[in-house]
Amino acid sequence: MRRLRLVAAAVLVAGSLGYVVAGGLREAVVYYVTPTELRSHALDPRRPVRVGGQVLPGSLRREADELRFTLTDGQAQLPVRFRGQVEGLLVEGQGAVVEGKLGPDGALHARSVVVKHSEEYAPPQPAVPRRD
Amino acid sequence: MVRAFVVGGTAALVALGLLLGLWASPPDAYQGDYVRIMYVHVPAALASYAAAAVACGAGALYLQRRQPLFDAWARAGAELAALFSGLTLLTGMIWGKPVWGVWWAWDARLVTTAVLFLLYVGCLLVRGLADDPERGRRLSAVVAVVAFLDVPLVHYSVVWFRTLHQGPSISLQGVKVAPEFLVPLVVNALAYLALLGLLLAERARLARLEWER
Numbered sequence: 001m002r003r004l005r006l007v008a009a010a011v012l013v014a015g016s017l018g019y020v021v022a023g024g025l026r027e028a029v030v031y032y033v034t035p036t037e038l039r040s041h042a043l044d045p046r047r048p049v050r051v052g053g054q055v056l057p058g059s060l061r062r063e064a065d066e067l068r069f070t071l072t073d074g075q076a077q078l079p080v081r082f083r084g085q086v087e088g089l090l091v092e093g094q095g096a097v098v099e100g101k102l103g104p105d106g107a108l109h110a111r112s113v114v115v116k117h118s119e120e121y122a123p124p125q126p127a128v129p130r131r132d
Numbered sequence: 133m134v135r136a137f138v139v140g141g142t143a144a145l146v147a148l149g150l151l152l153g154l155w156a157s158p159p160d161a162y163q164g165d166y167v168r169i170m171y172v173h174v175p176a177a178l179a180s181y182a183a184a185a186v187a188c189g190a191g192a193l194y195l196q197r198r199q200p201l202f203d204a205w206a207r208a209g210a211e212l213a214a215l216f217s218g219l220t221l222l223t224g225m226i227w228g229k230p231v232w233g234v235w236w237a238w239d240a241r242l243v244t245t246a247v248l249f250l251l252y253v254g255c256l257l258v259r260g261l262a263d264d265p266e267r268g269r270r271l272s273a274v275v276a277v278v279a280f281l282d283v284p285l286v287h288y289s290v291v292w293f294r295t296l297h298q299g300p301s302i303s304l305q306g307v308k309v310a311p312e313f314l315v316p317l318v319v320n321a322l323a324y325l326a327l328l329g330l331l332l333a334e335r336a337r338l339a340r341l342e343w344e345r
Contacts, residue, residue, distance in 0.1 A: 003195060003196065004195070004196050007192060007195050007196075007274070007277065010274070010277075010278065011277060011278070011281075014278050014281055015281060018281050018285065029240050029293045029294075030293065030294040031237070031238075031239040031240070031293070031294055031295050031296050032294065032296075052294075052296075086233060087229070087230075087233035087234070088230070088231055088232045088233025088234070089162065089163060089230070089231050090233075091162060094162065097296055112234075113233070114232050114233050114234050114237065114296065115231060115232050115233055116232070116296055116298070117162075117163065117231055117232065117298050118162075118298055119298040119299045119300065119301040119308050120301070120308040120309075121160055121167060121170075121301065121308065121309045121310055121313045122160065122161050122162075122310045123158040123159075123160070123161060123310055123312050123313075124158070124159065124160075124161040125161060
């Protein structure tokens with residue numbers, strides 16, 4: 001009986017600890033910021049940032065050895081430049097998370113471009129755009 | 133007789149799941165054939181949650197009553213939670229490389245899942261490392277009970293935190309999976325849960341034989 005109470009106490013303590021940690025982490029554990037958040041924060045341009053959003057339809061184009069597109073969260077927009085090959089399935093209208101530094105031109109010069117997949121699954125339809 | 137029926141039924145369900153996943157399911161509009169990895173990834177994650185729940189419940193009962201039966205189930209649950217969470221991580225990485233472009237990302241879903249795997253590996257380690265077997269059994273039971281707290285953290289990580297991993301496709305807010313994918317997914321989920329039940333029972337039976345020896 002004593003042991004049961006001990007276990008119950010341990011579970012309670014660990015549970016509340018987990019709750020507090022999760023609550024605190026909620027603010028801290030953001031894998032990326034949105035273009036709106038990026039705009040509202042004064043950022044040190046020397047520090048790399050990770051920004052997530054949707055690839056604005058019609059914005060994706062490849063110029064010479066540079067990939068250009070615009071990330072949007074529906075409000076703010078962020079032009080992105082990336083020299084390199086995107087290994088994921090980058091498609092307009094779908095999510096992407098880019099990491100890099102803001103240039104003086106206001107564009108994010110990405111060091112990496114990772115695709116964020118949506119939670120929707122649908123069979124192919126003729127109108128759906130295929131990968132870049 | 134009953135056992136043959138259960139084994140046969142589970143094998144048939146797993147085979148049906150494979151058939152539906154590999155042939156009946158269409159490719160996804162956006163990710164193509166990579167969608168088929170979901171038919172292993174999601175059921176494996178579900179099975180790891182269920183195995184963790186069994187380890188937690190049996191571990192708590194063992195701490196209270198000290199009966200070999202509960203220890204056997206706690207051990208089986210912990211081993212299978214490690215196995216299925218490992219399988220979840222592995223299939224997730226195999227899917228992430230072509231779709232995301234990276235094997236791994238340090239987001240909340242991936243990290244909490246890795247923690248889940250490590251917790252059950254740790255649970256098995258403390259059992260094996262303790263000098264006194266009874267002490268090992270009790271320690272691993274405590275770890276099994278506490279480790280279960282990570283399961284809701286894993287599951288809701290994509291809702292509570294901003295992650296690279298996509299949010300839940302199936303939740304109270306609705307189902308965002310077309311029926312063509314939903315049927316193979318549900319059949320595979322049932323198949324994995326049946327397989328988990330079978331493996332749990334067999335592993336617990338072995339553990340009890342070990343205890344008696």
